[in-house]
Amino acid sequence: MSLNSLVAADPGAVAVLRKPRPSVLRRLNRFLVAAQAWLLPLFLLFLWWFAAAHAWMAPQILPEPSLVFDTAMEMARNDLGSHILTSLSRLLLGLVPGVCLGLALALLLALNQRAGQLFTPLFALWSQVPNLVLIPVLMVFLGIGDNLKVVVILNAALIPMLVHAQAGLRDVPLSLREAARVLRLSFRQRLTRLYLPAALPAIMTGLRLSLSAAWTLLVVVELLASSQGIGYLMVWGRQMFQLDMVFVCIAVIGALGLGMELALQWLDQRVVRWPRPVLTRHTLRTPLNGAWPWVLPVLLLLLWWLATRLAWVDLHTVxxxxxxxxxxxxxxxxxxxxxxxxxxxxxxxxxxxxxxxxxxxxxxxxxxxxxxxxxxxxxxxxxxxxxxxxxxxxxxxxxxxxxxxxxxxxxxxxxxxxxxxxxxxxxxxxxxxxxxxxxxxxxxxxxxxxxxxxxxxxxxxxxxxxxxxxxxxxxxxxxxxxxxxxxxxxxxxxxxxxxxxxxxxxxxxxxxxxxxxxxxxxxxxxxxxxxxxxx
Known part of the structure; x- marks a missing residue:
C-alpha cells in the first residue's frame, strides 16, 4: 500500500509519524520549568495536610488546611476587613509624614552646606538607635494608643528616606550642576529639573525601604500593645490557641507586604526610566572636621540637662x-x-x-x-x-x-x-x-x-x-x-x-x-x- 493511499484511508495515522513542532516543544518545556516553582509549595501543603490528618501535632497547634480556609472565609465575612483598614490607616498616618519629612530634611542637608554640617552628625547618631528600643521609651510618654503607633512608624520611615534621598542628591554629577549655573536656572528650576529627577532612583529606593521598615514596625507595635489591627488579631488568636486565625493573619500580612512591594516596583518602572542604583542601604556621611558638627549634639545635651535641672519636665518620665x-x-x-x-x-x-x-x-x-x-x-x-x-x-x-x-x-x-x-x-x-x-x-x-x-x-x-x-x-x-x-x-x-x-x-x-x-x-x-x- 502506498503512502498516499494510507493517508487517504486514515489521515490520523500520519500524525503519529510526524514530529512535534519546535514551538510546541518550547511551550511544553516552558510549562515544565514554570511548574517546578509550584512543587515546593504543593509539597509543603501536602505535608501540612498529612501531619494534621495523622495528628502529628495537636489540632490546637497545627490546624488542618481546610479549617484555616473556613476560618479565612468566616473572618472575611466578619471583622477582618475592619482590622486591615485600621492597620493600613495607621501605616499611612505614619508613613506619609515620615517620608515627606525625610525628603525635606534630605534636601536641606544636601543643598545647604551649613545645615549639613550642623544636622548630619545628629541624624547619623539617631539612625543608630533601633526603632524597637524606642518603643518602651515612647510608651512612657504616649501610652499604648494610636499616637504611639504613628510616632514609631513615622520614625521608621524617616531615616531610610533621609539617608537615600540625601545620597542621591549628593551624587548629582558636577557637570550637571555647572550646566545649571551657566544657564542661570532659579532654585526652583534646579530643584524640579535637576536635583529631584537626578535623585529620583535613590528616592524610590528610600521609599521602598521606608515602607518595609514602617510595615515591620506596625506589626511589632500591634503585637506588643494594641486592641485593634492585624497584629492584635494574631496575639488574640495565639492566646486563645486558635492558630487557624494566626495562619490567616500571616497570609494577610504576607499578601499585603507583597502587594505593596509590587505596587512600588510598578511605580518605580513608570516614573524612573534611567539606570537605578542597587537596592542597598547607605549611611549618612558625617563630616567631623571642625567644631560645627558637634554644636547641635552639645546644645541638645545641655538643653536636656537644663530641662531636668530646672524641673521643666517630669523626672519620672525624663x-x-x-x-x-x-x-x-x-x-x-x-x-x-x-x-x-x-x-x-x-x-x-x-x-x-x-x-x-x-x-x-x-x-x-x-x-x-x-x-x-x-x-x-x-x-x-x-x-x-x-x-x-x-x-x-x-x-x-x-x-x-x-x-x-x-x-x-x-x-x-x-x-x-x-x-x-x-x-x-x-x-x-x-x-x-x-x-x-x-x-x-x-x-x-x-x-x-x-x-x-x-x-x-x-x-x-x-x-x-x-x-x-x-x-x-x-x-x-x-x-x-x-x-x-x-x-x-x-x-x-x-x-x-x-x-x-x-x-x-x-x-x-x-x-x-x-x-x-x-x-x-x-x-x-x-x-x-x-x-x-x-x-
Whole structure:
C-alpha cells in the first residue's frame, strides 16, 4: 500500500509519524520549568495536610488546611476587613509624614552646606538607635494608643528616606550642576529639573525601604500593645490557641507586604526610566572636621540637662543625664546590665551563625543549580515578604519560649538577607568571566573559589551587613516577646513596667552603641576581606 493511499484511508495515522513542532516543544518545556516553582509549595501543603490528618501535632497547634480556609472565609465575612483598614490607616498616618519629612530634611542637608554640617552628625547618631528600643521609651510618654503607633512608624520611615534621598542628591554629577549655573536656572528650576529627577532612583529606593521598615514596625507595635489591627488579631488568636486565625493573619500580612512591594516596583518602572542604583542601604556621611558638627549634639545635651535641672519636665518620665550615667555605672557594678548584654550577645551570635551559614549555603546551591533555584527561590522570595515578627505567634506555639526558640528566630531573621544577596550576587557575575572559566577549564571548586565568590563578594557582604543588623533587632524582639529571663530587651521591658526610665535610657544607649559597633565591624570586615578591590 502506498503512502498516499494510507493517508487517504486514515489521515490520523500520519500524525503519529510526524514530529512535534519546535514551538510546541518550547511551550511544553516552558510549562515544565514554570511548574517546578509550584512543587515546593504543593509539597509543603501536602505535608501540612498529612501531619494534621495523622495528628502529628495537636489540632490546637497545627490546624488542618481546610479549617484555616473556613476560618479565612468566616473572618472575611466578619471583622477582618475592619482590622486591615485600621492597620493600613495607621501605616499611612505614619508613613506619609515620615517620608515627606525625610525628603525635606534630605534636601536641606544636601543643598545647604551649613545645615549639613550642623544636622548630619545628629541624624547619623539617631539612625543608630533601633526603632524597637524606642518603643518602651515612647510608651512612657504616649501610652499604648494610636499616637504611639504613628510616632514609631513615622520614625521608621524617616531615616531610610533621609539617608537615600540625601545620597542621591549628593551624587548629582558636577557637570550637571555647572550646566545649571551657566544657564542661570532659579532654585526652583534646579530643584524640579535637576536635583529631584537626578535623585529620583535613590528616592524610590528610600521609599521602598521606608515602607518595609514602617510595615515591620506596625506589626511589632500591634503585637506588643494594641486592641485593634492585624497584629492584635494574631496575639488574640495565639492566646486563645486558635492558630487557624494566626495562619490567616500571616497570609494577610504576607499578601499585603507583597502587594505593596509590587505596587512600588510598578511605580518605580513608570516614573524612573534611567539606570537605578542597587537596592542597598547607605549611611549618612558625617563630616567631623571642625567644631560645627558637634554644636547641635552639645546644645541638645545641655538643653536636656537644663530641662531636668530646672524641673521643666517630669523626672519620672525624663531622667537627667546624670541619672542615666549613674544607672549605667550601677548596672555595670552589680552586673545587671553587663550580664543582660552578655546573654543577649551570646544568643545573637548563635542565631547569627546559623542564619548566615544557611543563607550562604542555600543561596550558593540555588545559584549554581538551576533546578534548585527554580524549586526554592520563588517560595523563599514570597516568604521573605512576610514580616519576620509575624512568625512569632507560630514559633512560640511550636517551639515554646525557650532559648532554642529565640536562637531559631534570630537565625530566621539573619537568613533571608544573606540568601537573597548571595543568590543575586552569584547570578549577576559577569558572563565574560564565566566564559573565561570555561576556556580555562576550571573545575567546580576552583570556579567557585576563584571566580564566583570574588565576583559576588560585594553583594554577599551587603547581605552580611544587613544580617548583622537584622539579627540584632531580632535579638531584642525575641527578648521582648518570648519572656526571656535575662537579656537587655527583657531588662528594658521590665524597667518600662516599673517606670524605671533611667534604666530604659541606659539600655537604649547600650543597644544603640552595640548596633553602631556591629555596623562598623561589618564595614571593617568587608574592607579587610575585599582589600584587593582597592588596589
Amino acid at each position: 531622667p537627667s543625664p546624670l541619672a542615666v550615667w549613674q544607672a549605667l555605672q550601677h548596672g555595670v557594678a552589680d552586673a545587671s546590665l553587663s550580664a543582660a548584654m552578655l546573654h543577649s550577645l551570646a544568643r545573637y551570635a548563635q542565631g547569627l551563625a546559623w542564619g548566615i551559614a544557611a543563607g550562604l549555603g542555600l543561596g550558593l546551591c540555588c545559584a549554581l543549580s538551576a533546578t534548585l533555584g527554580r524549586l526554592f527561590s520563588p517560595t523563599l522570595g514570597v516568604l521573605r515578604h512576610i514580616v519576620i515578627f509575624a512568625w512569632l505567634p507560630l514559633l512560640t506555639a511550636w517551639a515554646g519560649t525557650g532559648e532554642a526558640a529565640r536562637i531559631l528566630f534570630i537565625a530566621i531573621a539573619s537568613f533571608f538577607p544573606v540568601f537573597v544577596a548571595t543568590l543575586r550576587g552569584v547570578l549577576n557575575v559577569s558572563p565574560q568571566l564565566l566564559e573565561a572559566a570555561q576556556v580555562m577549564r576550571l573545575g567546580s571548586f576552583k570556579k567557585l573559589r576563584w571566580l564566583l565568590l570574588p565576583g559576588a563578594a560585594s553583594s554577599i557582604f551587603a547581605g552580611l551587613r544587613l544580617a548583622l543588623m537584622y539579627g540584632w533587632l531580632a535579638t531584642i524582639g525575641a527578648e521582648y516577646f518570648m519572656a526571656s529571663s535575662i537579656g537587655i530587651g527583657s531588662l528594658m521591658i521590665n524597667a518600662q513596667q516599673l517606670m524605671s526610665v533611667d534604666i530604659i535610657f541606659a539600655g537604649m544607649l547600650l543597644v544603640s552603641l552595640t548596633g553602631a559597633a556591629l555596623n562598623l565591624f561589618g564595614q571593617y570586615l568587608e574592607h579587610r576581606l575585599q582589600g584587593w578591590r582597592h588596589i
